[in-house]
Amino acid sequence: MDPLAAIRETFFQECEEQLAELENGLLAMEAGDTDPETINAVFRAVHSIKGGAGAFSLEALVRFAHVFETALDEMRSGRLAPTNEVLKTLLRAADVLADHVRAAHDGSAVDEAHTAELAEELKALDPNGATAGEESEGEEDWGDFEFKPMSVDVPAAPAGPSGWRVSFKPRADLYAKANEAALLLRELGRLGQTTVELDASGLPALTELDPEAAYLAWTVTVTGDADETSIREVFEFVDGDCELEVSPLAAVAAEGEASATPVEDPGETLDIGALLARVQAVAEPPSPQQVPPAAPAPAAVATPADPSSPPDGQGQPRKPEAGATIRVDLERVDRLIDLVGELVINQAMLSQRVMEAGFARASGVAMGLDELEQLTREIQDSVMAIRAQPVKSVFQRMPRLVREVAAMTGKPVRLVTEGEGTEVDKTVIERLADPLTHMIRNAIDHGLESPEKRAAAGKPAEGVVRLTAAHRSGRIVIEVADDGGGINRERVKSIAIEKGLVAPDAALSDEEIDNLIFMPGFSTASEVSDISGRGVGMDVVRRSIQALGGRITISSRPGKGSTFTMSLPLTLAVLDGMVVSVQGQTLVAPITAIVETLLPKAGDVHSLGGSARVIAIRDTYVPLIDVGMALGYRAGPLDATQGVALLIEGEGGARAALLVDAIQGQRQVVIKSLEANYRQVPGVAAATILGDGRVALILDIDTIVAVSRGADSLRAEKRLAATG
Template sequence: MSIDLSQFFEVFFEESFEGLDAMEAELLNLVPGEEDLDTINTIFRAAHSIKGGSGTFGFSAVADFTHVLETLLDQIREGSRTLTDEHVNLLLKSVDCLRGLLSALQAEQQPDLSDATALRLKFEDILNISSRNTAQPVAATHIDSELTNTYQIDFKPYSHLFKTGNEPLYMISELAELGELETQAFADAVPDITSLTADDCFLSWRFFLNTSKEQTSIKEIFEWVEDDADITITLCGGIFNEPDTQQLEQTTSKVSTSNATPNNSVQLASDDKKANVKTVPASTESTSIRVAIDKVDSLINMVGELVITQAMLTQLGEQDVTETTMTSLQEGLAQLAHNTRDLQENVMRIRMLPISFVFSRFPRLVRDISQKLDKQVELKLLGEHTELDKTVMEKISDPMVHLVRNSLDHGLETAEKRIAAGKDPIGKVTLNAFHQGGNIVIEIMDDGQGLNTAKIKEKAIANKLVSNTEELSDDDIHRLIFLPGFSTADAVSDLSGRGVGMDVVRRNIEALSGSVEVSSAAGIGSTFTIRLPLTLAILDGQLVKVAQHTYIIPLISIIESLQIDISKVSRVGNDLDVLRLRDEYIPILRLYSIFNHQGAIEILDKTLLVVVESDNQKVGLLVDDLLSQQQVVIKSLEANYQKVDGVSGATILGDGRVSLILDISGLIKLSGLRKPGSQELIIDANANLEAS
């Protein structure tokens, strides 16, 4: 019976990625010449844990690569090597490399070792390690005249050690790399064959290690199993003690002091991986979430309240129907509705995570790009504890990356240009997040040169996106950057200039039922503002009636609802009616016409108008009647049926009927009011009517 190590793979990958995030964050805080030992130790421990776990599970490519960067870190923390900018850059590249290796392994793919090999050669060049040893793990230290201390290490694992995915042989090889090692294995606890189980550990060990390393180096080897074994480390002196041959029946073996590799462990893990490789999910997207204990406690309390209410209703259902029982039943149903709403809100809270999970990737991004562009940049993060749904967070990350890159490339000037303009030579990029109503607002701000309004318009005219006779405000011109294929870059680079990007950013954000806006001032800077729903799972909606159909309008899109004063309605073009509402004209969209319904009320002054807003554009939706407002659970049409223009999803109402949720931006496009890919209304009702 073999040990199924694959059951621990997902935990290993999750913890390894967290370790890499910690390494990256601490590396970005390192300033050569000003580094502190705690930061170096944090980076070392993260690398050491990844190395130990990958070796245990047989991921030798990861273990071997991590070993050589761990050696450099070990020398830096011991003071035998001075940290340089080159070291920091290499270590950051190593974090990226390890992410790639682990992601490939998690997806059950063969990792590409080309980057790992190139980086390893650079590390070995720094460490003056002979190239003939590159095919094997390199010992962290070598035996020399500095070996002065001998430690006795008693290691008695608990029987469940193997079930935690740990392999003693790998620990032995780690000890051997610290110096000259003698190992004793005690087998007195091994039962007879009838009681023997393959996944229980019955052996214990005593080690004698002669080394110049500190005792902390020994403790780090056993840190993975400190809760799963009895471990005693004793300083003996400068020579090996004689083994206690009278204590127990034992097997003694000499382990090589360099290049020790736990071949049996690796082979076992590899065989188990092959035998159970369907047990690892193919996707590298995070499939788990960490939840604060207070959220779990609150959820348990809510379930308890729900059980009590259900028991009360059950008891009432068994009684004769009287006026008293009906009153109690109504009260119980009201309590049930209250408990259900509380339970729903608490369940949704479990999916809510601080946006710091997204923000944490930008210090590295800003550092790398600013170095490449030879710009001095300061990144400021605000509102990092603002929470939003995990799904929204995962999907907003890429659009934010593009916007930050855009600020660094196009927005911020070089230090020389900033000084000439009377600015601080260090440019500033600020990420800010905060709640606003039922939305989360994310701002990407820079204090750069701002958008070049004249150049944007010139490019738009050259690309025939607008005509040279159109009168456009600065805000209208700024919105042109979101058109497909639009770019003002004079040369193509790996950062910008291919005419692909901002339209994709807007499209991806709109797919999350969000919006993106830009404001800019020449010489002062630009601000991109993203508005998103807190969650994609539920929304507060207004139910409306159109003919025999019930639709749901997201409450957050509604400005107001009103009865139409026919005297304020005018006709623009052949078939577009607009309503003069205070100081602006609102185009009227007839939902019954868009969705081809029969039997709807068509006389304007006998209907209701719901004024909604999308992308800073207001339109009025013509409906027969307003029904109730309620919170609805969103079901994806695209996943369960197919994409439907003008509809963002569906839900099931209390009477069992399916109701469609309207997509305001999609409706405007579907009605023909908006150019494909544009945020502008084709007909400027305000200008046309005021001119007349």
């Protein structure tokens, strides 16, 4: 494998992280964050992308990043105010920078005209106006920009002694990133005659020395023809990881200062070779014979630190370090999860064999199996946590989408996100991007009114789209809500009748009308555009969510807006289930949906005509659904008193009772996709392998309840699926 290709791929992975930090910082500033560190973080993100791109000669990316970085530097210095208009320009610049990174990665094309236009807008943000643009190196004409890696625009030195005084103090981060101070000093030595002064006053006693800390500082005098740009280029890749001050010698002489930083011996100067020898001598541990028997008492004694916190060499507790991370190929993680899944299955099979052999639960073998089961579950939970990621990675893509669609529709829109830290399986996250993109585009294009209509309705001109995520009942619930006009049900029904999707005399409830927008080919757009109108939107969203084992519902109020709620499993690998028997078949019901189990009494069950029944539970009636009939296992209903009822609660809070023949027990099962290995079966979410080697179907409880409530049964839907 080409080592350079691997390094290049790592660079692009880091670019994604830097771009995310860039957008987060700009959005925080747009929301009113005035912390200087936020501006610095935004600047560092662009600066890091530019530096890495220069190493790989990605000139188009470097050119735009340079212009972007210059505008951010003006803001960092306080010469450019972060107004709303400025931040909007910077956000669009962040989008273009992301396009350049993507183009450099996969070789795609970039809209050069749009890039040049935005580059001119960034230059126009310079408070010095055209003068600064004329003095910059070829930046007046975007097409004639001369690529000079790591260039910094600085003012000319004042008249006086020719040279520079460089004060350089590394931080621990500089060394942690594999940089070396001696190499930086050597590079300074190549710019002219240098005089180096070492400041070792911060060096602690040997017993308090932290090998990962930074204690030394240097003051370097560089004489000759070098300019400040050349001086700062030496420290380009350690910017932010050190304290650096570059001052003209003329200014230093005028102030009458012999040195910019305190040193051990003001009269002592060292050349580079002597400096390196001295640093090495300080770093080498003394032999036992060289260690003095006792150290002299210090003039002042610092307050002792907490013994649990090792000192940092200066009498202060060491700051907690960030957790170490490693990059691992996703295939390796998937393989590990598959192996753990097989371990769970084999552990269940072993338990089954022991039970069949008649071992007592108090026997050593049975107790050992219980411990193995607990350990297996802990291993599985730990492995699943590796794949769990916050939905932030998907949510971060949406602000750009909102800006683009808002610009295309001419509607001012503000995106509000909540619950970005909610974790879910990486597979679910990867497949969420397309459904969310469809829904947010529709929310802006169809849900939000025009500014004029909003003003007439007494609403602010700026529409709001809210994107939230939360854990609920063992699932992740994601909502896309808008404060628009809501669903126009009369128009939706008339379009559905026009397209022959429903009968003209059909009596539909509000919920049924709302769900018509999920039918294939349905669209309320009057004309085809880049945003919508082709009738391939919401039906694709529903199929994508269903493929993940989830479901989507709509809540809409005329004049107030609409909310689309997606409920998805936290993981596609395992679930805790209740194993039940139905007409000789073994099924699994997700335990997160089960409220309680009960044995129905004859007096509690009431018929509503045909096979429809309800059961009285605590002064309320809920539908009683025969799972065997719903799945087509039997033609007639089971006597309720001969079975067991599972009281379940759906995502919308509605309750129902599922009638099964018997309960076998509760266990954790490994999910196997039925759709990938066979085909989609209505009422069945997936399959699993039981401890005895049999395949059991995992029930899709909400689908069973929804279909059983209507006039059609699951058997009719299965016939449609088979013919489709």
